[in-house]
Amino acid sequence: MRLVLRAAEVTGASRLIDVTRAHVDSCLDHGEASLDFVQRLVDGGAAVRVPTTLNVGAVDLLHPELYRGDPGMAERGRRLMDRYRSLGARPTFTCAPYQLADARPSFGEQVAWGESNAIAFCNSVLGARTNRYGDFIDIAAAITGRVPDAGLHRTDARRATLVLRLAPDVPVRLRDADLLFPLLGIVLGRRAGSAVAAIDGLPPGQSEDRLKALGAAAASSGSVAMFHVVGSTPEAPTLDEALQHGTPPSVELVHLDDLRAVRDELTTAAGDGLAAVSLGTPHASLAELERYVTLLRGRRVHPEVECLVSTGRDTLAQADTAARALRASGIELLVDTCSYIAPILREAGGSTMTDSGKWAYYAPGNVGARVVFGSTEECIESAVAGRVVRDDRAWCGS
Amino acid sequence: MVRVVTGIVGRALVLREGLSLWGGMDPATGDLIDAHHPQHGVNLAGRVLVMPSGRGSSSSASVLAEAVRAGVAPAAILLGAPDLILSIGAAVAEELYGVRVPVVVLPGERLGELRDGQEVSIDPDGRVRTA
Numbered sequence: 001m002r003l004v005l006r007a008a009e010v011t012g013a014s015r016l017i018d019v020t021r022a023h024v025d026s027c028l029d030h031g032e033a034s035l036d037f038v039q040r041l042v043d044g045g046a047a048v049r050v051p052t053t054l055n056v057g058a059v060d061l062l063h064p065e066l067y068r069g070d071p072g073m074a075e076r077g078r079r080l081m082d083r084y085r086s087l088g089a090r091p092t093f094t095c096a097p098y099q100l101a102d103a104r105p106s107f108g109e110q111v112a113w114g115e116s117n118a119i120a121f122c123n124s125v126l127g128a129r130t131n132r133y134g135d136f137i138d139i140a141a142a143i144t145g146r147v148p149d150a151g152l153h154r155t156d157a158r159r160a161t162l163v164l165r166l167a168p169d170v171p172v173r174l175r176d177a178d179l180l181f182p183l184l185g186i187v188l189g190r191r192a193g194s195a196v197a198a199i200d201g202l203p204p205g206q207s208e209d210r211l212k213a214l215g216a217a218a219a220s221s222g223s224v225a226m227f228h229v230v231g232s233t234p235e236a237p238t239l240d241e242a243l244q245h246g247t248p249p250s251v252e253l254v255h256l257d258d259l260r261a262v263r264d265e266l267t268t269a270a271g272d273g274l275a276a277v278s279l280g281t282p283h284a285s286l287a288e289l290e291r292y293v294t295l296l297r298g299r300r301v302h303p304e305v306e307c308l309v310s311t312g313r314d315t316l317a318q319a320d321t322a323a324r325a326l327r328a329s330g331i332e333l334l335v336d337t338c339s340y341i342a343p344i345l346r347e348a349g350g351s352t353m354t355d356s357g358k359w360a361y362y363a364p365g366n367v368g369a370r371v372v373f374g375s376t377e378e379c380i381e382s383a384v385a386g387r388v389v390r391d392d393r394a395w396c397g398s
Numbered sequence: 399m400v401r402v403v404t405g406i407v408g409r410a411l412v413l414r415e416g417l418s419l420w421g422g423m424d425p426a427t428g429d430l431i432d433a434h435h436p437q438h439g440v441n442l443a444g445r446v447l448v449m450p451s452g453r454g455s456s457s458s459a460s461v462l463a464e465a466v467r468a469g470v471a472p473a474a475i476l477l478g479a480p481d482l483i484l485s486i487g488a489a490v491a492e493e494l495y496g497v498r499v500p501v502v503v504l505p506g507e508r509l510g511e512l513r514d515g516q517e518v519s520i521d522p523d524g525r526v527r528t529a
Contacts, residue, residue, distance in 0.1 A: 002493075003486060010485045025456050031425055031464030036494050114456045134456035134483035136463075136490045193416070193451060194479070221434075223416070223453050268433065362421040364433040 003140040004147065011131070013148030021105055022048065022142035023097045023122075025055040025114030026135040027084040028341065029077040037136060038083040041143070049145040052089040053097040055115045056283075057081035060336045060344075061093070062313060069343030077342070089142065093336035094312030096212070096283040098126060107234055110153055112141035116225075117282045117358065120215030123226035125208060127234035129153050132225045152226055158235060159244040160198035160228050164188060167253040174259070176203065177394045179375040181210045182357030185217025186262045187254050194223035198242040200251070204231030209285055216282050217357025260395070266360040269370035272388040275350025276369075277301070277379050278339045280310035281359040289315070289322040292331070295380040301330040302386030306346045310334045331383075340366050353388060355379050406500060407519045408473035410512050411445035413437060416453035419461040419484070428470035446518040447472040448509060452481035459487030466491035466499060474500045474520045478509045502526060 008016060026034065058077025060066050067074045085091050090103075097103045097113075098121050105111045105128035113122050113130040114137075122128050131151040133141060141147050151157050164187075166175060174180055188197055199214075206229055218224035228236035236242035279292060289311060301307040309326060313335040316323060323333055339345055340363040345352065353372040354360055363369040372388050381389040414436055417423070422432040428443030443465075452458060462484060465471035471491070475484055480503050488499045500520045508526070512518065517529040 003489060006489045007482055007486060010480050010482050012480075026460065028457060028460075030420070030457060030460035031467065033463040033467045033491070033494065034460055036467070037463070037490055040494070116456050119456065132456055132483065134458060134486055135460040137459070137482065137486045138456070193453075220418075223451065265434070361434065365421045365431040 001144050003137055004144050007137050008148035011148045011150035013150035015149050016146040017110055017149045017153060018145055019050060019110050019112045019141060019147055021050055021103070021111045022052040022138060023055060023113040023115060023118055024052055024084060024089055024138045024142055026139050027054050027057050027081050029058040029073070029080045034080050035076060035083070038080060041139065042083055042086060046087055046143050048088040048142040050142060052142040053092040053100070053103045054081070054084055054089050055093070056095050056337045056341065057093055058337060058342050060334055062335050066332065066334060066344055067342065068346070084139070087139070092312065092314060094283045094314065095338070096285070096312060098122060099283065099285050099312060100314050112138060112147050114138035116219035117212070117216035119225050120219045120227065121212055123152055123158070124215055124228065124233050125211045132223065158196060158226060159246060160242040161195050161249060162192055162197040163239065163249055163251045164191060164197055164199050164254055165201045165251050167255040169256045170254070170259065171256070171395065171397045173397060174394045177375065178210060178213070179394060180259070181213040182217040182355070183259045183262045184254065185214040186221045186266070186357050186361070187258055188214065188227060189218040189220060189222025189224050191252060192218065192222050192224050192227070194225065196226045196228070198228040198230055198236060198239060200230045200239050202229060202232065206232040209288055212282055213357065217361070220358045220361040263373055266357065266373035267371060268364055269351035269372050273351050274305055274353060274372070274382055274387050275347040276306040276308065276345050276352040277383040278308045278310070278352055278354045278359055279376065279379060281338055281340065281354065281356035283315065284309055284311040286315055286319050286322070289319050289326065291376070292380065293322050293325040295377060296329045299329065299384050301383040305383050305386050307331045307383045308334050308339050308344065310338045340369070343367065345369065353379050353382050405519055405521045406474050407517065408444055408446040410448050410514060410516045410518045411440065411442060412512055412514045413447065413449040416449050416451040418453045418458055420457035423461060423465065425461045425464040425470070426468055428465060442472045443470040444473050447475045448512050450478045450509070452477065452484050456483055459483050459490065462487030462499070463491040463494065466497050467495055471499055474502065476502050476504055476509060476512070476526065478506050479503065500524060
């Protein structure tokens with residue numbers, strides 16, 4: 001409770017409100033301090049008061065053999081995950097709790113979520129309400145069921161104060177490519193910082209998977225906790241509603257060169273050599289797993305390329321057919337953790353290809369990977385060929 | 399428990415861009431490890447970190463607490479805007495290890511006046527002074 005009150009002080013809130021759910025990110029090991037903190041809660045007899053899901057941990061508890069790091073670290077990571085479970089939280093161990101039907105908050109619900117991509121998705125795509133709850137305060141909110149009445153819990157803070165639009169020079173094919181979304185997300189994070197932006201001018205009804213990729217990238221390059229995509233997110237059926245009928249700010253254009261610069265910047269590896277391909281950051285949805293199967297067309301990945309797909313254990317449990325097909329193609333399925341936060345990759349310093357803006361952003365610092373950023377199709381084709389295969393068609397034309 | 403609260407003195411490290419401590423600072427060494435940050439490679443240990451805002455991951459609170467435990471945390475963090483994640487990380491570190499890392503918000507113009515390497519002191523009441 002002291003932490004919740006400290007949070008109220010920092011956010012300037014004058015009262016606390018109830019939350020109905022929590023998503024806790026503190027179960028990922030960041031050193032002895034992580035364990036020292038939860039041990040204090042366990043010793044004090046604490047338990048969660050609202051339904052609580054858990055974010056990724058350091059170890060894949062279902063496939064522990066995939067961990068290549070120091071066994072002592074793995075043991076500490078496992079103990080931490082276990083302690084959070086013992087507080088009454090559900091062992092979902094996924095960064096995409098919004099993909100679990102029974103953990104998904106509904107429109108307008110007040111919740112306390114951690115994990116930057118989940119926070120962005122919760123506010124933007126579900127229209128549920130959370131602030132950016134970091135480690136420690138997330139579990140404090142789950143135990144007390146209370147958060148400060150501040151920020152994105154309140155309607156006025158959800159208004160767009162910045163409008164981004166694709167410039168006319170962005171080719172039609174790129175406008176309708178999955179690849180656009182992580183790149184636009186990195187641009188969004190840089191331009192918006194922590195502000196709420198509206199993206200205008202995209203075709204309506206964009207898929208959840210595209211919006212997930214956009215938000216995850218924006219929450220990596222910036223502190224984006226909420227965005228609107230006009231015609232696709234629930235609080236933005238029109239630009240005017242995203243602005244809550246306020247005066248429109250000036251529109252900022254995103255040019256083809258901005259997107260190309262991000263793609264080139266995210267690629268830190270030179271040449272076409274390839275050690276690994278990593279897909280599923282944030283954790284792949286069932287639709288994404290099925291799409292990988294479709295793109296593989298029954299082919300096997302190259303024997304010298306390590307190909308990993310990260311997903312949630314609950315998604316995996318529903319994806320028998322897709323999982324069987326992916327494994328038959330030589331792909332390893334990873335749950336409970338991710339390949340850019342834990343020592344999983346066979347050759348950590350090798351060139352690794354990904355379709356995720358977030359993976360590309362953090363993997364060099366976290367696990368020393370050299371990154372090749374590409375579309376999902378390019379990743380699959382490269383995994384099969386055993387070298388980086390590019391298809392630049394989306395970047396050409398008008 | 400009686401806690402003697404004293405001021406904090408350190409040399410300023412002015413970051414040109416916000417930093418997510420998670421993925422941005424190695425909590426074992428205090429090094430800035432974000433490959434996309436213009437000041438990649440500098441060490442944050444014992445410095446008065448000055449930055450426009452926190453950024454990115456919600457795990458930064460843990461990284462700050464662990465850096466405090468390991469003795470390589472910044473001495474203080476001065477920001478242009480409130481940051482819940484860093485403030486909570488500092489509160490937990492103080493609770494667990496009894497070490498205080500003040501997280502102070504300054505108006506933009508005060509923040510902009512601070513120069514790299516300048517000696518900065520933070521009083522127990524959060525007042526920031528420069529030599």
